[in-house]
Amino acid sequence: MIDRQAIRRRWEAVGSxxxxxxxxxxxxxxxxxxxxxxxxxxxxxxxxARSTIGRGKKELNAAPLPKGRIRRNGAxxxxxxxxxxxxVEDLRSVIEPATLGDPVRPMLxxxxxxxxxxxxxxxxxxxxxASSVKRLLPTLGYSRQSNRKADExxxxxxxxxxFEHINxxxxxxxxxxxxVISVDTKKKELIGNYRxxxxxxxxxxxxxxxxxxxFEDKELGKVVPYGVYDVGANAGWVSVGINGDxxxxxxxxxxxxxxxxxxxxxxxxxELTITADGGGSNGSRVRLWKVELQKFADTxxxxxxxxxxxxxxxxxxxxxxxxxCHITQNWRARPLxxxxxxxxxxxxTTTKTGLKVAxxxxxxxxxxxxxxxxxxxxxxxxQGDPFHPEWNYTIRPRSTSNRSx
Numbered sequence: 001m002i003d004r005q006a007i008r009r010r011w012e013a014v015g016s017x018x019x020x021x022x023x024x025x026x027x028x029x030x031x032x033x034x035x036x037x038x039x040x041x042x043x044x045x046x047x048x049a050r051s052t053i054g055r056g057k058k059e060l061n062a063a064p065l066p067k068g069r070i071r072r073n074g075a076x077x078x079x080x081x082x083x084x085x086x087x088v089e090d091l092r093s094v095i096e097p098a099t100l101g102d103p104v105r106p107m108l109x110x111x112x113x114x115x116x117x118x119x120x121x122x123x124x125x126x127x128x129x130a131s132s133v134k135r136l137l138p139t140l141g142y143s144r145q146s147n148r149k150a151d152e153x154x155x156x157x158x159x160x161x162x163f164e165h166i167n168x169x170x171x172x173x174x175x176x177x178x179x180v181i182s183v184d185t186k187k188k189e190l191i192g193n194y195r196x197x198x199x200x201x202x203x204x205x206x207x208x209x210x211x212x213x214x215f216e217d218k219e220l221g222k223v224v225p226y227g228v229y230d231v232g233a234n235a236g237w238v239s240v241g242i243n244g245d246x247x248x249x250x251x252x253x254x255x256x257x258x259x260x261x262x263x264x265x266x267x268x269x270x271e272l273t274i275t276a277d278g279g280g281s282n283g284s285r286v287r288l289w290k291v292e293l294q295k296f297a298d299t300x301x302x303x304x305x306x307x308x309x310x311x312x313x314x315x316x317x318x319x320x321x322x323x324x325c326h327i328t329q330n331w332r333a334r335p336l337x338x339x340x341x342x343x344x345x346x347x348x349t350t351t352k353t354g355l356k357v358a359x360x361x362x363x364x365x366x367x368x369x370x371x372x373x374x375x376x377x378x379x380x381x382x383q384g385d386p387f388h389p390e391w392n393y394t395i396r397p398r399s400t401s402n403r404s405x
Contacts, residue, residue: 002034008045015046016138021059024048028056047134087126091136094120156310158388163316165387166275166307173273173305174232179266180273182319183254185245185280186225186238186327191339223342225327225359226250226281228257229319230265236323237261238346238359240339246366250281251292253362258300260358271303277314284308284391287372294380297397304395326351 007030015026027046031038031053043050094117114130114137121128156162170180224241226249237260239253254274262269274293276282282289297304309316331345339361346359385392 002037002041004041004045007034007042011046024052024056025059026056027053028060032057032060047131084126084128087121087128088136088140090121090124090126091117091133092140094124095137095140095142156312159310159313162307162310162388162391163313165392166309169305169307169392170231170273170275173271176271177266177268178271178273179262179269180231180275181254181257182229182231182275182317182322183250183282184227184277184314184317184319184324185250185282186227186324188222188224188245189342190222191337191342223339224249225342225346226253227319227323228254229323230257230261231275231318231322233265234322234353234355235261235265236319236355236357238327238357239362240343240346240359241362241364241366242339243365244368245281246368246370247281247286247288247292248366248370249362249364250289251296252364252366255296255300256360256362260360269302271305273305273307275307275309275317277317278308278311278391279314287377288370290380290382290395291372291376293395294382294398297381297395301397303397306393306395308391310391323349323355323357326355327357 010030011026015023015030018026023046027042027048031042034041039050039053042048043053046053114133117133118128118130121133173180224243224245225238226241226245227236227238229236237253237257239249239256241249241253243249258272262272276284278284280286293304293306296302315321327346327349330349331342343359343361346357349355349357379398381396381398383394383396384390385394
């Protein structure tokens with residue numbers, strides 16, 4: 001009996017990532033191993049024509065092609081991306097607002113059909129069919145997958161609408177040449193010779209020795225990394241705090257990003273779009289967060305557009321899957337022995353897509369439990385958007401006479 005699920009898993013994990021020749025030879029190998037009925041089954045799972053898999057069978061025992069070739073000399077048409085220079089990026093832009101899944105993981109899938117994606121690309125001026133879209137999606141790391149229980153909490157009825165709202169606002173800001181940042185706090189990290197998840201290369205039989213118990217060292221304590229990710233520039237800033245995750249610390253980190261990186265990159269910035277989680281130090285209900293943002297707007301003259309992700313969707317914030325996950329991977333299996341080690345490991349984080357991260361230690365002490373009165377809230381120049389004003393709002397600089405500080 002043919003194990004269709006096993007074939008599908010192998011195709012999604014390996015076969016679909018190969019080049020044209022590799023895909024048809026992979027499919028041919030699966031068909032041969034499956035035996036009777038394998039050709040039809042593999043064709044259905046992979047989307048490859050049976051004639052294509054048949055050519056792959058002939059290539060299994062044929063002499064290898066010269067290095068770098070996937071067809072015989074003169075065979076086949078140029079691939080779509082080489083004939084249409086903007087096709088891949090336009091496909092990516094069409095997919096991104098509809099992408100589902102755990103964004104920290106490399107495997108993604110889309111909720112739009114091949115036909116709808118093809119129609120969207122045709123409206124952008126591309127000549128492409130649904131079958132061509134299907135062939136292109138695996139090259140971008142997308143695949144069809146079944147449902148998986150992974151929601152972090154109850155699903156708000158306007159959850160997807162808020163995603164679309166944030167996406168539209170970010171695109172509009174970038175089109176106007178204004179910065180868009182994604183902010184969040186990374187989890188607190190113990191400082192000392194403690195176990196850190198993951199593995200790394202070391203001499204065989206000589207693992208890194210760390211403490212058995214993760215009891216906090218009273219002298220070294222913990223650090224609180226707060227990140228600011230510049231969406232358009234694919235660059236980030238991380239303030240490593242030693243006190244606590246407070247709204248004052250969060251806004252101070254945004255200020256340090258602006259001073260260290262933002263002003264140079266956006267010398268003519270008049271506005272700043274901020275996307276953040278719905279909870280934590282930068283939560284949508286945190287009064288002190290809004291008070292500190294107002295002070296930030298007053299001193300910088302920037303108009304701040306703030307957009308929060310709905311409850312239970314923290315991993316969708318771009319900083320999580322475009323920066324924090326790479327930082328975690330960069331220091332895997334390395335004990336964070338001191339604060340300087342944390343800063344250096346964060347600053348050493350890079351990716352093939354060009355991510356660059358700067359980091360610095362923030363030794364300031366931020367008071368916890370600060371209460372904000374109703375009277376102080378009334379002094380803020382804050383205006384909610386028509387769509388979910390509790391998640392989307394704009395803070396404008398106040399005149400000197402209207403400031404309470």
